[in-house]
Amino acid sequence: MNSPTPENENAGEPHYEAGVEPKISVRNLWKIFGKNAGSIIGTDYERLDQETVLEKTGCTIAVRDVSFDVYPGETFVVMGLSGSGKSTLIRCLTRLIEPTGGEVLLEGQDIEKLPQQELRELRRHKLAMVFQHFGLLPNRRIIDNVAYGLEIRGMSRSARHARAAEMIEMVGLSGYENHKPGQLSGGMQQRVGLARALAVDPEVLLFDEPFSALDPLIRRDMQDEVLRLQRELRKTSVFITHDLSEALKLGDRIAIMRHGELVQVGTPEEVVGKPADDYVRDFVSDVARTTVLTVRWLMRPAEPDEPLDGPQTAPGTIVSEIVPMLAEGTAPVRVTENGRLLGVVGRRDVLRAIAEDQSDAAVGAALEA
Numbered sequence: 542m543n544s545p546t547p548e549n550e551n552a553g554e555p556h557y558e559a560g561v562e563p564k565i566s567v568r569n570l571w572k573i574f575g576k577n578a579g580s581i582i583g584t585d586y587e588r589l590d591q592e593t594v595l596e597k598t599g600c601t602i603a604v605r606d607v608s609f610d611v612y613p614g615e616t617f618v619v620m621g622l623s624g625s626g627k628s629t630l631i632r633c634l635t636r637l638i639e640p641t642g643g644e645v646l647l648e649g650q651d652i653e654k655l656p657q658q659e660l661r662e663l664r665r666h667k668l669a670m671v672f673q674h675f676g677l678l679p680n681r682r683i684i685d686n687v688a689y690g691l692e693i694r695g696m697s698r699s700a701r702h703a704r705a706a707e708m709i710e711m712v713g714l715s716g717y718e719n720h721k722p723g724q725l726s727g728g729m730q731q732r733v734g735l736a737r738a739l740a741v742d743p744e745v746l747l748f749d750e751p752f753s754a755l756d757p758l759i760r761r762d763m764q765d766e767v768l769r770l771q772r773e774l775r776k777t778s779v780f781i782t783h784d785l786s787e788a789l790k791l792g793d794r795i796a797i798m799r800h801g802e803l804v805q806v807g808t809p810e811e812v813v814g815k816p817a818d819d820y821v822r823d824f825v826s827d828v829a830r831t832t833v834l835t836v837r838w839l840m841r842p843a844e845p846d847e848p849l850d851g852p853q854t855a856p857g858t859i860v861s862e863i864v865p866m867l868a869e870g871t872a873p874v875r876v877t878e879n880g881r882l883l884g885v886v887g888r889r890d891v892l893r894a895i896a897e898d899q900s901d902a903a904v905g906a907a908l909e910a
């Protein structure tokens with residue numbers, strides 16, 4: 542994956558090697574709820590805001606003309622406030638909700654055109670979903686819950702139990718195979734949900750606000766678990782959340798949704814460093830930029846009298862990670878790529894960024910001194 546640059550005018554364009562085909566392509570997708578939903582697209586109503594359309598037609602535009610690509614191995618996060626259309630969008634990807642217009646292509650295949658039987662096969666073999674409310678079968682043991690998707694596929698009991706045991710171990714629940722879901726905590730039940738989704742070895746994992754109901758600490762554990770699994774398995778994932786910090790932590794790219802539309806699609810760094818509009822700017826205003834932005838955003842050419850014997854780092858290093866390097870000596874950190882010096886970042890540069898984060902007059906004044 543190529544790193545984005547602050548000058549990148551195409552924020553949200555995929556930063557993937559040329560020639561890699563997207564796993565999922567969404568093209569001009571619409572979902573309108575209501576009696577005359579089909580008659581809205583292509584008329585003047587399609588440009589009106591949700592409230593006006595509802596008032597005039599009784600229809601709700603839940604997803605409006607949305608397009609994006611998700612690349613193999615990518616975690617694509619869709620983030621937005623309640624009612625922005627996230628759940629509707631993710632359900633359109635599997636046709637759990639039928640789109641009103643547009644296309645969803647999975648590996649180039651238009652899922653809208655699939656007959657029911659093929660759609661069922663696709664849901665069983667290529668996709669797996671992790672839900673907020675776990676969706677576990679309460680009377681079945683954990684091992685049978687995890688093996689459920691394989692059972693539906695007709696796999697033998699011994700083979701599916703072997704696979705399920707592997708997945709249970711992977712999510713750290715060995716020893717609980719014979720428990721019932723009700724005997725496990727919420728966090729543990731969500732691990733079962735994850736193991737069940739992974740058991741079928743899907744092409745694409747869909748997460749619909751899976752951690753929203755969990756306590757903050759458990760939630761953090763589960764996010765770390767997803768990050769770890771993603772590093773190991775590199776599954777293509779679409780992850781829905783209304784939590785910005787979760788989006789920034791998990792997403793390779795983030796799509797920010799508002800009133801059914803995508804306001805910005807970009808890497809966490811782009812969304813925080815270069816918000817597309819005031820709405821996104823407001824959204825990310827509380828984020829400590831030094832924990833998201835990389836040194837690429839801060840680096841500058843070296844001054845003629847600056848020493849160039851400081852520590853080296855790659856342009857993708859998060860700014861906060863170079864603080865200990867700067868504490869060691871006075872020379873600026875050299876940002877290098879393939880042995881080439883791209884720029885330097887000194888103490889003042891980092892302090893200035895921290896001051897901006899904190900709007901801390903004291904730090905600002907110290908800088909001026």
Ligand SMILES: Nc1ncnc2c1ncn2[C@@H]1O[C@H](COP(=O)(O)OP(=O)(O)OP(=O)(O)O)[C@@H](O)[C@H]1O
Binds near residue numbers: 575622627
């Ligand atoms: N079955 C339905 N019939 C009518 N309107 C619906 C239906 N489902 C969703 N909507 C409307 O579509 C819009 C988007 O809803 P959606 O549930 O997709 O948002 P969301 O971002 O997932 O919200 P939340 O985080 O609260 O689940 C909302 O205005 C909602 O009221």
